[in-house]
Amino acid sequence: MSTMRSITVPTDASRLPMTLPRMAEKKRLGEPLVMVTAYDYPSALAVDKAGVDLVLVGDSGAMTVLGYPSTVAVELDELLVLAKAVRRGLTMPFLIGDLPFGSYEVSDEQAVTTAFRFVKEAGCDAVKLEGGGPVSVARARAIVQAGIPVMGHVGLTPQTSTALGGYRAQGRTAEAARRVADEAMALQEAGCFSIVFEAIPSAVAEAVMPRMDALVIGIGAGPATDGQVLVFHDLLGIREGRGARFVQRYADILDEMVAGVTAYAGDVRSRRYPSPDHGYSIPDEELAAFRHALGEQ
Ligand code: KIV
Numbered sequence: 001m002s003t004m005r006s007i008t009v010p011t012d013a014s015r016l017p018m019t020l021p022r023m024a025e026k027k028r029l030g031e032p033l034v035m036v037t038a039y040d041y042p043s044a045l046a047v048d049k050a051g052v053d054l055v056l057v058g059d060s061g062a063m064t065v066l067g068y069p070s071t072v073a074v075e076l077d078e079l080l081v082l083a084k085a086v087r088r089g090l091t092m093p094f095l096i097g098d099l100p101f102g103s104y105e106v107s108d109e110q111a112v113t114t115a116f117r118f119v120k121e122a123g124c125d126a127v128k129l130e131g132g133g134p135v136s137v138a139r140a141r142a143i144v145q146a147g148i149p150v151m152g153h154v155g156l157t158p159q160t161s162t163a164l165g166g167y168r169a170q171g172r173t174a175e176a177a178r179r180v181a182d183e184a185m186a187l188q189e190a191g192c193f194s195i196v197f198e199a200i201p202s203a204v205a206e207a208v209m210p211r212m213d214a215l216v217i218g219i220g221a222g223p224a225t226d227g228q229v230l231v232f233h234d235l236l237g238i239r240e241g242r243g244a245r246f247v248q249r250y251a252d253i254l255d256e257m258v259a260g261v262t263a264y265a266g267d268v269r270s271r272r273y274p275s276p277d278h279g280y281s282i283p284d285e286e287l288a289a290f291r292h293a294l295g296e297q
Pocket of ligand 1: 037056057058059060061098153196219229230231
């Protein structure tokens with residue numbers, strides 16, 4: 001007789017902290033997992049209130065909040081500052097820290113040391129690394145063996161986009177699709193609890209899914225994956241331009257921000273702001289005493 005018990009998910013399951021067993025149960029039940037990036041305290045509060053399952057402090061923050069032209073330049077210490085702020089704003093979702101380019105490739109020791117910093121200093125539940133070649137697979141295995149859950153990332157991997165020929169979809173020939181599938185399976189075999197499939201044909205993702213026990217989170221990989229991830233600034237329109245083909249925009253916050261600050265600037269320049277209602281009062285006798293102290297008669 002099997003000793004395995006299925007997890008009973010209470011009615012108010014959405015308000016329980018997300019855990020690896022709960023995510024595995026969602027996969028088993030075919031319930032899509034919702035993942036989004038966040039980079040600071042207010043974005044963390046927003047995604048927490050919205051009830052998402054997983055939050056990634058992505059190295060995409062290099063571009064969305066730090067203004068770098070790509071994800072390559074961002075330093076580990078910079079991402080740790082963002083991750084700590086996100087941690088302070090989250091209660092329920094599972095938090096993943098993205099290992100920045102150059103912080104894990106050199107050796108297993110470097111990868112494990114970096115991963116420990118995300119867990120110990122920023123309170124992350126897991127880390128993510130990019131690529132499914134031999135180096136990334138070895139680093140993923142080392143971090144998992146050190147006791148930290150790892151999310152892999154195959155397909156379009158922005159940290160190495162120069163080597164991939166730019167920001168373009170991957171796996172669009174039989175050979176390239178086979179490479180993506182092999183990388184995903186190697187990461188799974190190394191112990192990754194989850195793998196991101198980025199910018200690969202939907203049919204390729206669908207064909208690989210039956211071989212994936214790990215949770216597959218898609219971004220531009222079609223509907224067959226176990227969940228979806230989008231960048232916070234892309235889905236809310238806190239950036240210029242439409243972004244990649246797979247981005248669905250749910251708000252136009254940048255326009256709202258510009259409109260709000262423009263209105264404020266107009267009110268200051270025309271002296272409509274501040275109004276008397278925005279000021280503080282002082283009793284007449286206190287004001288008189290103060291004026292007297294200033295030497296006024
Ligand atoms: O850095 C990031 O935001 C990511 C997601 C797009 C998966 O890697």
